[in-house]
Amino acid sequence: MLQKYANPKRFLTLANSVLPWTTCATVILIVAGLYFAFAASPPDYQQGQTVRIMYVHVPSAWMAMFAYAFIVVASAVGLIWKHPVAHVGALAAAPIGACFTLICLATGSLWGKPMWGTWWVWDARLTSVLILFFLYLGFIALANAFDDSSRGEKASAILALIGGINLPIIKFSVDWWNTLHQPASVSKIDMPSIHSSMLTPLLLMGIGFTALFVTLVIIRVRAELASRRINALRAAKIHAEVAGG
Amino acid sequence: MTEVFNMGEYSMYIWPAWGFAVLVLGGLVIASVRVMQARERELAELEAAKPRRRRQKNPEGKSA
Numbered sequence: 001m002l003q004k005y006a007n008p009k010r011f012l013t014l015a016n017s018v019l020p021w022t023t024c025a026t027v028i029l030i031v032a033g034l035y036f037a038f039a040a041s042p043p044d045y046q047q048g049q050t051v052r053i054m055y056v057h058v059p060s061a062w063m064a065m066f067a068y069a070f071i072v073v074a075s076a077v078g079l080i081w082k083h084p085v086a087h088v089g090a091l092a093a094a095p096i097g098a099c100f101t102l103i104c105l106a107t108g109s110l111w112g113k114p115m116w117g118t119w120w121v122w123d124a125r126l127t128s129v130l131i132l133f134f135l136y137l138g139f140i141a142l143a144n145a146f147d148d149s150s151r152g153e154k155a156s157a158i159l160a161l162i163g164g165i166n167l168p169i170i171k172f173s174v175d176w177w178n179t180l181h182q183p184a185s186v187s188k189i190d191m192p193s194i195h196s197s198m199l200t201p202l203l204l205m206g207i208g209f210t211a212l213f214v215t216l217v218i219i220r221v222r223a224e225l226a227s228r229r230i231n232a233l234r235a236a237k238i239h240a241e242v243a244g245g
Numbered sequence: 246m247t248e249v250f251n252m253g254e255y256s257m258y259i260w261p262a263w264g265f266a267v268l269v270l271g272g273l274v275i276a277s278v279r280v281m282q283a284r285e286r287e288l289a290e291l292e293a294a295k296p297r298r299r300r301q302k303n304p305e306g307k308s309a
Contacts, residue, residue: 049252053262060266099273107262114258212270216277223281226288233291 008225011085015218022215029208036201044198051198053111058186059205060104063213064132065167067097070217071139072164075157085221087153088228090160091143092220096213098136105129116180124173125181128166135163149228 037055044051071090078086108126109119120126143156174183185194186202194202252259 048255050255050258052252052259056263056266096273099269103266103269106265110258110262110265114255212274216273219277219281223277223284226281226284230284230288230291233288 025211033204041197055201057107059209060100063100063209071160075160088224092217094140101133123179124177128170
């Protein structure tokens with residue numbers, strides 16, 4: 001199954017049939033999420049209206065980690081099975097993950113000021129997410145640092161795998177160290193300690209952002225595959241001219 | 246409706262947070278779609294201009 005979609009043409013056929021569905025899902029879920037986030041959920045009993053920031057902050061944080069996990073898996077597949085579309089997928093996901101991480105950091109800061117009294121603290125959770133943002137930037141820079149794109153792919157894939165150690169650090173940072181950041185509420189093993197009126201917008205935005213991620217990955221993979229094909233055609237043209245002239 | 250937009254004393258934190266998210270994600274969507282359209286257009290032009298040397302299928306039934 002994996003090998004079948006290593007062929008860019010076959011991958012594109014599948015991706016293009018999925019694209020309209022993910023686009024519709026993105027719009028519907030985010031619109032519904034926004035309705036529940038602003039109109040159909042109460043202010044928090046402690047945090048008041050600032051709880052509205054949670055509905056963009058927490059799903060962005062999920063996506064920041066999900067996108068990186070996606071890159072780790074895609075990089076591993078690319079390195080082990082020499083799957084060409086896997087590297088393209090990892091490269092396509094990196095700017096999307098970086099954007100979600102940036103949103104997570106910025107909205108967290110805007111939530112921290114009124115609730116903690118500070119824009120930023122160098123504690124484990126915040127620092128490890130900032131490192132995640134730099135890992136994304138490093139991955140993108142390294143992938144584009146070589147004239148030979150396959151060398152860039154390999155180097156950046158190795159960086160992605162090493163950086164994967166940061167994901168459990170982010171997840172468990174709130175349990176391992178004393179931090180200003182609150183521990184997990186949704187993914188607690190017994191029951192989520194959050195009321196359904198707040199869980200609904202959170203999950204809608206989370207799934208909506210996931211659909212947006214898939215949509216954007218497909219769009220960016222299509223752009224990259226087209227650009228590689230353009231380069232190959234140009235190279236063939238030059239080659240033919242040199243051979244013919 | 247005005248109730249929804251009036252977030253009281255915390256408006257100055259809530260709206261910039263959402264505004265930033267909309268700006269970043271909107272920009273990412275627009276940039277990604279534009280780049281894809283430009284590249285695919287360029288590829289279509291290149292492929293149209295390229296003389297076809299080999300043809301695997303000949304659906305029209307004409308001689309190549």
